Amino acid sequence: MAGRKAAIKAIDWAAFAERVPPNQRAMFNALKTRSDALSARLAALPEKPPTIDWAHYRATVAKAGMVDEFQKKFSALKVPEPVDTQTAKIDAQEQEAAKSTAEYVQASKARIVQYEQQLQKLRSMIPFEQMTFEDLHEAFPETRLDKEKYPYWPHKPIADL
Secondary structure, three states, X not given: OHHHHHHHXXXXXXXXXXXXXXXXXXXXXXXXXXXXXXXXXXHHOOOOOOOOOHHHHHHHOOOOOHHHHHHHHHXXXXXXXXXXXXXXXXXXXXXXXXXXXXXXXXXXXXXXXXXXXXXXXXXXXXXXXXOOHHHHHXXXXXXXXXXXXXXXXXXXXXXXX
């Protein structure tokens, strides 16, 4: 049965619950309850459906040939299983997400190195209490005012304020 194949895939509810934000906890609990109810109903079903006792119906139904016609139509009936068209797309999206995640991790590691260098620079400079304006301008060049290019206060372009 198709339902049995789908039930084989187990959901790690503990790992799922860790990723659910607190404001969506009620919806998550409702989803888990519904999933558990459906899983219990599926587990209660027999592996194969019960067989139809055609001899009993032939003896019970008054119209001759009607049961034979139903039996013929029933045996000819084939219920198609749905074709899985989404798994390939989901796998492709998962691979793309893994690739973008790896790129993000690499970029984050590069930023961490840069931030550690900046932190080391800040730790190695003299304390602000002991700095002069020259020391401040040397450590942070963006604080230097250009009084020759902009002779009037605030000595920088208004757009930069």
